[in-house]
Amino acid sequence: xxxxxxxxxxxxxxxxxxxxxxxxxxxxxPDVPGSLAAMEAMVAAGCDIVEVGxxxxxxxxDGPVIQRAVExxxxxxxxxxxxLRAVEAVAAAGGTPVIMSYWNLVLQYGVDDFxxxxxxxxxxxxxxxxxxxxxxxxxxxxxxxxxxxxIFLAAPSSTPERLDRIASASRGFVYAASTMGVTGAxxxxxxxxxxxxxxxxxxxxxxxxxxxxxxxxxxxAQVAQxxxxxxxxxxxxxxxxxxxxxxxxxxxxxxxxxxxx
Amino acid sequence: MTHLTTEExxxxxxxxxxxxxxxxxxPALDEIDETWRKSLVDEEFARELSGLQADxxxxxxxxxxxxxxxxxxxxxxxxxxxxxxxxxxSHKVNNAIxxxxxxxxxxxxxxxxxxxxGQHGVATATAAALFGFECTVYMGAEDTQRQxxxxxxxxxxxxxxxxxxxxxxxxxxxxxxxxxxxxxxxDDTHYVIGTVAGPHPFPAMVxxxxxxxxxxxxxxxxxxxxxxxxxxxxxxxxxxxxxxIFAAFLGDESVSLRGFEAGGEGVESGRHAARxxxxxxxxxxxxxxxxxxxxxxxxRPSHSISAGLDYPSVGPEHSHLHDTRRAVYExxxxxxxxxxxxxxxxxxGIIPAIESSHALAGAMRVGQELGEDGIVLVNLSGRGDKxxxxxxxxxxxxxxxxxxx
Numbered sequence: 001x002x003x004x005x006x007x008x009x010x011x012x013x014x015x016x017x018x019x020x021x022x023x024x025x026x027x028x029x030p031d032v033p034g035s036l037a038a039m040e041a042m043v044a045a046g047c048d049i050v051e052v053g054x055x056x057x058x059x060x061x062d063g064p065v066i067q068r069a070v071e072x073x074x075x076x077x078x079x080x081x082x083x084l085r086a087v088e089a090v091a092a093a094g095g096t097p098v099i100m101s102y103w104n105l106v107l108q109y110g111v112d113d114f115x116x117x118x119x120x121x122x123x124x125x126x127x128x129x130x131x132x133x134x135x136x137x138x139x140x141x142x143x144x145x146x147x148x149x150x151i152f153l154a155a156p157s158s159t160p161e162r163l164d165r166i167a168s169a170s171r172g173f174v175y176a177a178s179t180m181g182v183t184g185a186x187x188x189x190x191x192x193x194x195x196x197x198x199x200x201x202x203x204x205x206x207x208x209x210x211x212x213x214x215x216x217x218x219x220x221a222q223v224a225q226x227x228x229x230x231x232x233x234x235x236x237x238x239x240x241x242x243x244x245x246x247x248x249x250x251x252x253x254x255x256x257x258x259x260x261x
Numbered sequence: 262m263t264h265l266t267t268e269e270x271x272x273x274x275x276x277x278x279x280x281x282x283x284x285x286x287x288p289a290l291d292e293i294d295e296t297w298r299k300s301l302v303d304e305e306f307a308r309e310l311s312g313l314q315a316d317x318x319x320x321x322x323x324x325x326x327x328x329x330x331x332x333x334x335x336x337x338x339x340x341x342x343x344x345x346x347x348x349x350x351s352h353k354v355n356n357a358i359x360x361x362x363x364x365x366x367x368x369x370x371x372x373x374x375x376x377x378x379g380q381h382g383v384a385t386a387t388a389a390a391l392f393g394f395e396c397t398v399y400m401g402a403e404d405t406q407r408q409x410x411x412x413x414x415x416x417x418x419x420x421x422x423x424x425x426x427x428x429x430x431x432x433x434x435x436x437x438x439x440x441x442x443x444x445x446x447x448d449d450t451h452y453v454i455g456t457v458a459g460p461h462p463f464p465a466m467v468x469x470x471x472x473x474x475x476x477x478x479x480x481x482x483x484x485x486x487x488x489x490x491x492x493x494x495x496x497x498x499x500x501x502x503x504x505x506i507f508a509a510f511l512g513d514e515s516v517s518l519r520g521f522e523a524g525g526e527g528v529e530s531g532r533h534a535a536r537x538x539x540x541x542x543x544x545x546x547x548x549x550x551x552x553x554x555x556x557x558x559x560x561r562p563s564h565s566i567s568a569g570l571d572y573p574s575v576g577p578e579h580s581h582l583h584d585t586r587r588a589v590y591e592x593x594x595x596x597x598x599x600x601x602x603x604x605x606x607x608x609x610g611i612i613p614a615i616e617s618s619h620a621l622a623g624a625m626r627v628g629q630e631l632g633e634d635g636i637v638l639v640n641l642s643g644r645g646d647k648x649x650x651x652x653x654x655x656x657x658x659x660x661x662x663x664x665x666x
Contacts, residue, residue, distance in 0.1 A: 057560040058433065058545060060440045061283050067427055080557045103281055104544040108558030130281050130544075155285035157447065162287060180285055181445035 002147045003124035005172035008048045008096040009207050009228045017260040019224035021046060022209055023252060024100060024233035025240065026053035027086040028078025029069040036089045038240050041249040043095035046256030049229065050090045051127060054083045054101040061102075061129045063184030065234040069241065080109050084121045091122030098149065098172075100127040106139075115142035125149025125172050133169035140169065153177045154200050154208075156192045163203035173207035173228060174200050184234045186213035194226045216251075217258030224259040269468075269508075270298070272461030275584060277577035280460040281544045282440075289447045294462040296363050301469070306362065313358050317391070318348050320355075320473065324481035327639075329608035330621075334628025337635030338486070341611070342478045342506060344642045349384050351614065351643030352474060352502045357384035357453055359470035361392050364451035371395040371450040375439040377404055377432035377498070378569035378616065379411025380643055381455030386420035388453075396420040399438040401431035404568045411647055429562045432572045436546050456499025457576030460547030464504075464576050471505025474640060479509045482638055490638040492517040492627045496619040497590065498534070498569050500576035502642035507588060517589070520579060521623035523565030524592030534563035535592035536575045537583050550577040566595040566651060567615040569643075591626075593619040599655050601625060602645060614643035615651065 012020035023042045027035045039050050055070035055078050062070070083099060090097035099118060106114045106126065118126070125148040131139065133152055143150045149172030154163055157180060166174060178193035179186065193210050200208045210223045211231030220230045232255055239247035272278050280290065300306040314320040323343040331339040344352040357374075364372060372394045376382030382398040389396035398415055402424040405412050415422050428434035436459075443452040457464045457471075475493075482490050493510055495503035497520040510516040525533035533539060536551040543552040545560060553561040553573035565571040582588035598615060601622035606612045613621060617640070624639045631637065645652065653659045 057428065058437050060437050060546075061444075063441070071427070074559065104552075104554070104558040107544055108554065108556070129283055130547075132280065132282070132284055132287060135279050135281060153284045155283070155287075157285050157288045159288060162284070166284065177283070177285060180447060182441045 002119065003091060003096050003122055005049055005096060005098060005124045005149045005151070006207060009173060012048055019227055019259045020048040020229040021220070021256050021259050022049040022051060022229045022231040023047040023236050024051035024053055024231065025236055026055050026066065026070050026073050027083045028055055028073030028076055029237070029240065030072060031076050032078060032082050036086055038245050038248045039086060039090050040093040041245045042236070042252045043090060043093040045249045045252035047095060047252050049096045049098060051100045051231070051233070052083050052086045052090065052097055054080060054099060054105050056102040056105060059102065061182055063182040063234060065237050066183050069237045080105055084117055087118065087121040087123040096124050097122065098124045098127055098151065100129070103128060103131040111138045111142045115146040115148055119146040119148055123148070125151055127151040127175055129153060133165050136169065143171070151175050154196065156180055156196050160203065163200055167200060167203040167205040170205065173209045174205040175231065176200055176208050176210045176227070177212050178210050179212050181212070183212060186215070193223060197226050217254040220255045220258030230255070230259055269465060271465035274578040274581035277549050277580040278461060278464060279549050280547060281549065282460045282547045283444060285444050286447065290460055290462065292367060293363065293466070296367050297462055297466045300363060300366070309362055310359060314473065318354050318358060319346060321477045322346055324478060324485065326485070327605070327609050330605055331628065333604060333608070334625050334637065335631060335635070336633040337628035337631045337637050339624060339628065339637045339639060340482055340485070340490070341639050341641040342474060344474060344502065344640060345611070345613065345617070345644035349387050350646065351380040351384070352471060352505060353381040353384035353455060354387065355473055355505070356455065356467050356470040356501060357381065357388040360451065360453045361388035361394065364394065365392055367451065369449060369451040371446070372453050373397045373399070373439050373442050373450055374453045374455060375399050375432065375435040376455065377435070377571060378567065379404070379408040379415070379647065380569060382420070382422070383411055383414050385453045386415040386418040389420060390418045397442065398422050399425050399435040399442070401429070401435050402426045403430040404432065407651065408568055408647060432568070433560060433574070456501040457504045457578060458499045458546055458548060458550070458574055464548065464578055467501050468504045468508055468578065471501050472508040474502065474505040475507065475509025478506060478638055482636070486636055488636070489513055489516055490636040491631050492519055492635070493638045494519045494521065494620045494624045494627055495640040496521050496570060496616050496642060497575060497579060498523070498572050498616065500579045502640050504576060504578055506640040507582070511587065518582065518587060519623055519627055520588055520590040521593045521619045522590055523567060523570035523619060524594040525564040527594055528592055532564035533592060534565045534570050534572060536573070537590040538592050542580065545574040548577045550580045551575055551583070566599065567619065569614070569616040570619065591623065593622045597622045602652065603656065611641070612645035613641055614645050615648045617642045
């Protein structure tokens, strides 16, 4: 059966949880085996969807925590194909894997080839932080052909026309980037998050997940009240760098409790 | 008023250009695009801009015939478009002043910029001082070292200079950091991209502010020689001085357009910034264009003795001109550029920027091809004062034990 983020989100709701938990880690940090172990631990601790990050030399959307981690991964020689191994590992552990990648890496692998290999590895789709639907014709076709989710971002600055376009181009869920800024844990989750989720739903999106800034179970619980999924990245990366796989497992458990697992 | 073709306004130049950026920036880019397009048909804007060009920037810039230098160019006549005589010392100010005017129209109160050699940072800091904007300039930590005087200039002008310590610590990383700043403060901040790169509308808009170079030069060469030049030479980092001078000649089929990239220590060495010789199409910093990258698409570090050309990407319109063969791009190595710098200094009494020295080295090649009947126009995009530390080291001009307090 093809992996699907919608199925994972719906399963969390059917189990009576207020939202699903989506965790990001970059492949290759601290090294490839270590990153795979951390992703498996996330799944075991209650993470529903794992965002497998493809390290990139120019991560324009990422804050310092993720920048440092992907630099380490690239210095260690991580390759695009390692992300496909991570996807297989997450799927084997029972999680739903999606790729998070800046577009040039997919483009250079070949959009069709990447879609084919991602689907074969058990991946559900791709989150594309620097690809907007306007530039995505090739990816729309490839994702249709291989039955993959295409997860575009929506921002507080997005106009109603843009939200319509994002909602209709997306499949699986829409990623509501709740604050204007780069990735990184924040003391409080922006009030605009709820408003943005409402606007994205109003534009026709069935499922909306919220990312940027969530770092603990209490914040996750807050976001879970209005989102279908809560996305956590930098806080997990920081936990991995400070306390290793055990740190990731502990934070994941806290976050999972927050979303009502 | 001005009428622009689709090719001139973007978002695409053939297969290149576009907008590969976070969704959060789309509305800001749309606002810039709209404000810019309105400005093109607004007589008040045209008056403001041409007033600043005449009374502040020092336009039109001179066209100087370089007769002694020309003896080293196969005897062809060589004309230098003197962007080095602009206020702040390079062509960058043409664009910074234009974008500052747009920023004021959009009600922004803060300008940010990336800079490599520091010329664009200085130009933006200057525009910010003139208009009373707050200003922050991102500069790779390696570049703040090799261009320390420009850092001091920016700070004297009231700008905050942030050394960027991520990645390769050069221009591309400064651009990443400026983008991160912008996405978080897009409400009050305008990002003054310094070259014809980045997401739409920057490549087309920056070209439109630099086109004054080509428009003036075309008239000046015609007036001086009674005909068009055979070739137009410019250095190409991001490519704004080249696009500015090429733009006026695109429709003149007899005019050969020649762009010179940084060949660094040689294309075969891997230490260069020759995107057209050593790169391939991809996406970086918001547009589809030629990029230095590895097999997976990770950006490869560039190298050039000239900080202003040390950039792994290039403006998308250049990629289009390259693929359609309307312009020809060749690498010029560090040593060849430095030799041209010394030659122009000694034959004409003009010290060029190391960036512009790449165009001069190219003109020496092109002049040999054309011979005595040829006319070569060179964009002398900046002056070399900022490069004295590098030049003194390269040519060994500092006396042993000498210090400057």
